[in-house]
Amino acid sequence: xxxxxxxxxxxxxxxxxxxxxxxxxxxxxxxxxxxxxxxxxxxxxxxxxxxxxxxxxxxxxxxxxxxxxxxxxxxxxxxxxxxxxxxxxxxxxxxxxxxxxxxxxxxxxxxxxxxxxxxxxxxxxxxxxxxxxxxxxxxxxxxxxxxxxxxxxxxxxxxxxxxxxxxxxxxxxxxxxxxxxxxxxxxxxxxxxxxxxxxxxxxxxxxxxxxxxxxxxxxxxxxxxxxxxxxxxxxxxxxxxxxxxxxxxxxxxxxxxxxxxxxxxxxxxxxxxxxxxxxxxxxxxxxxxxxxxxxxxxxxxxxxxxxxxxxxxxxxxxxxxxxxxxxxxxxxxxxxxxxxxxxxxxxxxxxxxxxxxxxxxxxxxxxxxxxxxxxxxxxxxxxxxxxxxxxxxxxxxxxxxxxxxxxxxxxxxxxxxxxxxxxxxxxxxxxxxxxxxxxxxxxxxxxxxxxxxxxxxxxxxxxxxxxxxxxxxxxxxxxxxxxxxxxxxxxxxxxxxxxxxxxxxxxxxxxxxxxx
Amino acid sequence: xxxxxxxxxxxxxxxxxxxxxxxxxxxxxxxxxxxxxxxxxxxxxxxxxxxxxxxxxxxxxxxxxxxxxxxxxxxxxxxxxxxxxxxxxxxxxxxxxxxxxxxxxxxxxxxxxxxxxxxxxxxxxxxxxxxxxxxxxxxxxxxxxxxxxxxxxxxxxxxxxxxxxxxxxxxxxxxxxxxxxxxxxxxxxxxxxxxxxxxxxxxxxxxxxxxxxxxxxxxxxxxxxxxxxxxxxxxxxxxxxxxxxxxxxxxxxxxxxxxxxxxxxxx
Amino acid sequence: xxxxxxxxxxxxxxxxxxxxxxxxxxxxxxxxxxxxxxxxxxxxxxxxxxxxxxxxxxxxxxxxxxxxxxxxxxxxxxxxxxxxxxxxxxxxxxxxxxxxxxxxxxxxxxxxxxxxxxxxxxxxxxxxxxxxxxxxxxxxxxxxxxxxx
Numbered sequence: 001x002x003x004x005x006x007x008x009x010x011x012x013x014x015x016x017x018x019x020x021x022x023x024x025x026x027x028x029x030x031x032x033x034x035x036x037x038x039x040x041x042x043x044x045x046x047x048x049x050x051x052x053x054x055x056x057x058x059x060x061x062x063x064x065x066x067x068x069x070x071x072x073x074x075x076x077x078x079x080x081x082x083x084x085x086x087x088x089x090x091x092x093x094x095x096x097x098x099x100x101x102x103x104x105x106x107x108x109x110x111x112x113x114x115x116x117x118x119x120x121x122x123x124x125x126x127x128x129x130x131x132x133x134x135x136x137x138x139x140x141x142x143x144x145x146x147x148x149x150x151x152x153x154x155x156x157x158x159x160x161x162x163x164x165x166x167x168x169x170x171x172x173x174x175x176x177x178x179x180x181x182x183x184x185x186x187x188x189x190x191x192x193x194x195x196x197x198x199x200x201x202x203x204x205x206x207x208x209x210x211x212x213x214x215x216x217x218x219x220x221x222x223x224x225x226x227x228x229x230x231x232x233x234x235x236x237x238x239x240x241x242x243x244x245x246x247x248x249x250x251x252x253x254x255x256x257x258x259x260x261x262x263x264x265x266x267x268x269x270x271x272x273x274x275x276x277x278x279x280x281x282x283x284x285x286x287x288x289x290x291x292x293x294x295x296x297x298x299x300x301x302x303x304x305x306x307x308x309x310x311x312x313x314x315x316x317x318x319x320x321x322x323x324x325x326x327x328x329x330x331x332x333x334x335x336x337x338x339x340x341x342x343x344x345x346x347x348x349x350x351x352x353x354x355x356x357x358x359x360x361x362x363x364x365x366x367x368x369x370x371x372x373x374x375x376x377x378x379x380x381x382x383x384x385x386x387x388x389x390x391x392x393x394x395x396x397x398x399x400x401x402x403x404x405x406x407x408x409x410x411x412x413x414x415x416x417x418x419x420x421x422x423x424x425x426x427x428x429x430x431x432x433x434x435x436x437x438x439x440x441x442x443x444x445x446x447x448x449x450x451x452x453x454x455x456x457x458x459x460x461x462x463x464x465x466x467x468x469x470x471x472x473x474x475x476x477x478x479x480x481x482x483x484x485x486x487x488x489x490x491x492x493x494x495x496x497x498x499x500x501x502x503x504x505x506x507x508x509x510x511x512x513x514x515x516x
Numbered sequence: 517x518x519x520x521x522x523x524x525x526x527x528x529x530x531x532x533x534x535x536x537x538x539x540x541x542x543x544x545x546x547x548x549x550x551x552x553x554x555x556x557x558x559x560x561x562x563x564x565x566x567x568x569x570x571x572x573x574x575x576x577x578x579x580x581x582x583x584x585x586x587x588x589x590x591x592x593x594x595x596x597x598x599x600x601x602x603x604x605x606x607x608x609x610x611x612x613x614x615x616x617x618x619x620x621x622x623x624x625x626x627x628x629x630x631x632x633x634x635x636x637x638x639x640x641x642x643x644x645x646x647x648x649x650x651x652x653x654x655x656x657x658x659x660x661x662x663x664x665x666x667x668x669x670x671x672x673x674x675x676x677x678x679x680x681x682x683x684x685x686x687x688x689x690x691x692x693x694x695x696x697x698x699x700x701x702x703x704x705x706x707x708x709x710x711x712x713x714x715x716x717x718x719x720x721x722x723x724x725x726x727x728x729x730x731x732x733x734x735x736x737x738x739x740x741x742x743x744x745x746x747x748x749x750x751x752x753x754x755x756x757x758x759x760x761x762x763x764x765x766x767x768x769x770x771x772x773x774x775x776x777x778x779x780x781x782x783x
Numbered sequence: 784x785x786x787x788x789x790x791x792x793x794x795x796x797x798x799x800x801x802x803x804x805x806x807x808x809x810x811x812x813x814x815x816x817x818x819x820x821x822x823x824x825x826x827x828x829x830x831x832x833x834x835x836x837x838x839x840x841x842x843x844x845x846x847x848x849x850x851x852x853x854x855x856x857x858x859x860x861x862x863x864x865x866x867x868x869x870x871x872x873x874x875x876x877x878x879x880x881x882x883x884x885x886x887x888x889x890x891x892x893x894x895x896x897x898x899x900x901x902x903x904x905x906x907x908x909x910x911x912x913x914x915x916x917x918x919x920x921x922x923x924x925x926x927x928x929x930x931x932x
Contacts, residue, residue: 007728014597014715021604021708025701063590065730071562074590110613114604121601128594136887140594143894144601150901151605159912160925162609166905170812173825173898180832180891181534187884188541188839191550191561201555208555216537523814531806535799543794547842547877551884563840563883567848567876577850579882580889588886595890602897606904667849672889769900776907 005045005052006061006076009086010127012041017120024113031116035097038120042127043090050083054500057507060133071194077133080504081270081342084497085130085263088346091486092255092353093123095479099357100248115155119252122148126260135183135272136193138264139176142228146172149257152249153241164240171237175227182221186272189213195272203274218273222265229261231325232295235318239302242317243310247360250310255353258317259345262324266342269328275338275509278331285331286419292326293425295319300432307370309359312436313352316395319429320348326425327410330417335509337413339502344406346497347394347490351403354391354483358384361480365472377444380470383477385444390484392437394491397430402490409498574747576665584670585751589729592754593714595672596761600707603765610777639688646688653681661759665748671755675762682767691771692780700771700779703764710761714754797838805831818906818916822899829895833888840881848882850874 016038024030052059058079066073078086097119125145129138150172154165187193189208190201202209223234230238242254269278278285299319306312324344330337361384362368366377378385394401407426414423471477490497542549554561566579566587576582584592654677661674686694721733731750732743740746771779792799808831811824910916913924 003725004722004728007722011715011719011728014711015719018708018712018715022705022712025704062727063729064586065727065732066587069559069562069565072565073587111608111611114608114611117604118601118608121597121604124594124597134591136890137591137594140591140598140890140894143598143897144594147598147601147605147897147901150905151601151608154605154905154908155608159928162905162908162912163921163925165609166818166902166909169898169902169905170821170825174809174812174828176894177829177832181835184832184835184839185537187836188549188551189555191552191554191563193562201558204558205555211540213537213540216533219533519816520814523810526813527806527810530809531802534802534805538795538798538802539791541795541798544797544838545841545843547845549839551839552842552881553876563881564876566882567879568874571850571874579848579850579879580885583882583886584889591886591890595893598894598897602900605901609901609904609908668847672893773900773903773907776911 002048002052004061005049006059006078006131007063008045009042009049009090009131010124012038012045013120013123013127017117017124020113020117020120024116028112031113032097032101035116035120036094039090039094039097039123042123043087043094046083046086046090049078050087050500053078053080053083053504058504071192071197074137075133075194075196076131077196078131079508080500081266081508082130082263084342084346084501085260085349086127088349089123089126089130089256089260092349092483093119093126093252095353095357095483096248096252096255099251099360099476099479100246101475111155115152115248118148118151118155119248122152122252122256126256129260130263133195133271134193135186135195135198139180139183142176142179142264145257145260146176146228149249149253152253153245155249156244156246158244158246160240161244161246164237164244168237168241171227171234175224175234178220178224178227180224182217182219182224185213185217185220189217195267198272199274202272202277209273209277218268221268225261225265225268226325229258229265229321229325230318231321232291232298232318235295235299235321238318239311239314242314242356243308247356247363251353251356251360254314254317254356255349258321259349259352262321262328262341262345265325266328266338266345270338270505270508275331275335278329282331285329288329289326289419289422292322292329293421295322295325296425296429298322300429303436304432307372309362309369309371309374309440310356312371313355313359316355316433316436317352320344320352320395323407323410323426323429324348326419326422327413330410330413330419330422332413332417334416335413335502335505336409336416338505339498340406340409340411340413342501342505343402343409343494343498347402347406347487350483350486350490351391351394354387354480354487355395357476357480357483358388358391361472361476362388365470365476371440371443374440374444381472384472384480387477387480387484388444389441390487392433392440394487396433396437400491401487402494403487405491405494405498573744574751575744576748576751578665578667578669580668581664581670581751581755585754586729586731586747589718589754592758593711593718593729596711596714596758599761599765600711603707603768606769606772610772611779612777643689646684650681650685653684654678657681657759661755662752664755665751671758672762674755675759676766678759678763679766679770682763683770686767686770686774691775695771695779698767700768703768706760707764707768708761710757710759710764713757713760717750717754717757797841798835801831801835801838804834816918818909818918818921821918822902822906825902826895826899829891829898833891833895836884836888836891840884842877842880845878845880848879848885850879 016034019034020031049059058077061076063074063076122145125141125148128141132138150165150169153168154162186198190198192198227234242250296319299315299322303312303315306315324341327337327341362374368374394403397403397407411423411426553564566583570579570582571577574582574586657674657677660669660677661671664670682694682698718729721730722728724733726733731747734750735743735746738746738749740749805828808824808828812821812828815821815824906916909921913921915921
């Protein structure tokens with residue numbers, strides 16, 4: 001069975017969804033064990049893939065055994081860029097699944113099985129996008145992901161959630177269609193859909209690779225994926241979609257969907273168009289880095305203006321997407337920028353997961369939606385507050401959390417490529433994050449309460465009043481604390497992880513471009 | 517007005533970029549274009565391989581079916597999953613499961629805005645005609661599913677027809693009567709079983725150490741004369757699974773959309 | 784002008800048509816205020832892409848990608864009697880349209896239908912909640928919502 005891990009990673013959640021569909025609709029108790037065991041199998045397979053990639057290089061898997069000639073079947077490929085992401089997807093999904101035991105069942109308990117079916121199908125899509133090596137297959141799986149996320153956003157009772165899901169659907173479909181259009185142009189010029197095959201043809205024929213059609217194809221693929229990842233001018237759908245969806249949905253959508261889209265962009269750059277080609281067109285890189293700087297600035301500014309916790313976090317996601325896009329396009333010869341981007345995908349998935357879990361806890365067990373509602377947080381739920389603090393420190397970039405190291409590598413890339421504006425934007429954005437989170441910590445710790453904003457008044461003087469401990473139940477607390485612990489662990493072990501990613505990146509870029 | 521100006525600018529830019537590339541494209545209908553024949557000087561494209569070797573590999577003369585269900589069967593499995601996902605999303609969004617959950621819509625009382633034709637006897641000609649037509653449509657749909665190897669057709673087309681036959685019954689008669697014959701529990705179960713059949717056909721080869729969806733490994737199980745025939749037969753099995761899912765979800769989408777998720781009243 | 788048509792438009796007329804149709808769709812997605820009209824635009828937009836792909840697979844004088852059944856059976860019989868079962872049957876690829884774009888677009892059609900279904904479901908819920916499917920009125924009513932989680 002060990003040869004089949006690349007397929008098993010996504011087959012486990014698929015079969016899990018089918019089992020829930022067949023047995024879970026009647027008996028809701030089936031759901032959670034199935035979800036956890038399916039994702040557990042995926043996690044196991046993903047970790048095994050990491051180990052086999054680190055010992056023996058990239059693992060290829062030819063679905064249906066169609067190996068020769070290349071490109072007639074569909075190829076899955078696990079290498080150093082995507083296997084760590086597979087592990088992180090599995091972990092974040094597991095945490096979100098455990099967290100959502102009750103929030104999903106809360107107001108619409110009859111819909112719990114549908115929630116979990118959509119949840120697992122979303123995971124299938126995310127795993128599939130990550131591991132596939134076929135440009136068209138990416139489109140199909142993007143749509144699996146997208147359709148399940150529309151359902152997950154709109155599954156709650158919120159009226160705004162429905163409108164947000166509608167806008168998300170429009171933007172998402174246009175984005176996916178642009179991607180499909182780009183793939184169509186590639187197919188039209190190259191006659192192939194396999195990423196390695198495309199890369200081989202482009203690397204061997206300069207005139208073809210610089211032709212108008214291929215450039216247009218690249219532009220449309222990029223714009224499509226940017227829409228999917230909410231890159232700044234195309235970000236309109238994100239804040240509402242994630243902040244008005246149920247907490248359980250937000251805990252998986254917010255960390256993973258945008259990050260996987262960033263991964264698709266990196267994959268397109270590294271194994272389809274080729275880094276050498278991009279470096280030959282430096283002005284493209286400069287242009288995109290400038291867009292990224294604008295995105296960082298815009299995301300941070302919008303975050304400062306928000307008074308709602310989830311909305312603020314959504315704006316931070318937009319800024320973080322700016323970091324990653326910019327980092328990927330820095331184009332420094334040592335590939336530190338790109339390495340930092342891939343590492344930041346992992347780090348940011350965990351950070352966002354941690355913060356959205358915390359926000360979900362605050363919304364549900366504290367009724368806190370606005371920043372002011374968090375007053376007295378440290379006394380009411382010290383453990384949950386601790387998890388939130390770790391998440392906040394990570395996103396600010398305080399060592400030893402992973403947020404520090406990912407920014408470190410991104411800045412190193414920026415310095416080596418001479419993109420000083422990017423470095424400045426990154427530092428300024430960290431400063432903004434610091435302001436944002438220390439403002440929250442201040443409210444939460446000192447219980448400063450501006451003009452009475454919330455109904456349940458715990459009194460003007462907290463010191464004198466006995467404080468009720470409102471620690472959330474374990475199923476919500478444990479995922480948050482695990483996420484917080486992983487943030488620190490990923491930071492402490494950044495050396496090996498980054499080394500793994502960087503050697504893999506350099507190998508992928510070199511191996512493929514030497515041709516077929 | 518602002519939206520229109522913005523739209524015009526966006527459309528102008530996108531259209532200009534798309535047309536910019538057009539001059540670079542092969543002539544319409546050119547059999548030597550890269551998509552049809554591969555890049556000049558490179559290896560021949562996948563589609564040439566398909567045309568020349570599909571019959572040898574799978575004994576299926578309809579190339580589209582063979583590519584759909586075998587060479588790119590992985591895509592097609594997820595295509596079916598897309599259908600299922602859409603069905604589940606619509607359920608999650610629309611379906612009213614507990615009546616007290618929907619304060620906005622008094623579900624128990626007949627809604628005056630719905631043009632219910634339950635018990636409407638004035639359309640007896642339409643209803644009878646459709647009732648006679650439905651089995652014929654279904655038989656033709658089964659033919660389309662089964663004959664997909666040799667003529668245009670296959671699981672999706674046949675499944676849509678099967679779904680349409682039920683939709684026709686619901687439109688001409690009443691949704692309530694149709695739901696008695698094809699209940700929600702049944703169609704949900706069929707939708708999942710359809711994908712289970714597909715993924716199961718894909719999963720079986722793993723036990724004999726072959727890759728996912730490698731139907732050739734099933735020649736022993738299906739008692740066929742060779743791997744090619746095993747592929748051919750498995751494709752039929754897979755298409756049946758696709759048809760089941762598509763039929764169920766098409767009807768489910770109709771039933772939910774036409775009644776706003778309450779499954780009674782409606783059109 | 785005429786030379787432009789003969790050199791740029793006529794050999795590539797399929798691309799020109801698909802771009803025009805696609806832009807019609809994109810324009811209505813962005814500019815229309817009515818949600819259903821937006822969805823119609825979205826469908827036109829997606830269908831234009833189908834047109835692009837399918838037009839890629841066209842070969843002049845070729846037929847549908849279904850091999851001539853009877854000829855194949857005879858040839859494979861004669862082949863097996865010769866004992867070379869693996870030999871490729873002589874098929875001229877120029878006689879059959881490119882099957883791959885058709886397969887890909889079958890997928891894209893299904894995706895389009897699925898998306899449209901979900902979008903209609905959402906539109907129904909929006910109508911139920913807000914009593915209108917005009918986008919500006921929906922947005923106005925959203926602003927008026929107070930306590931909605």
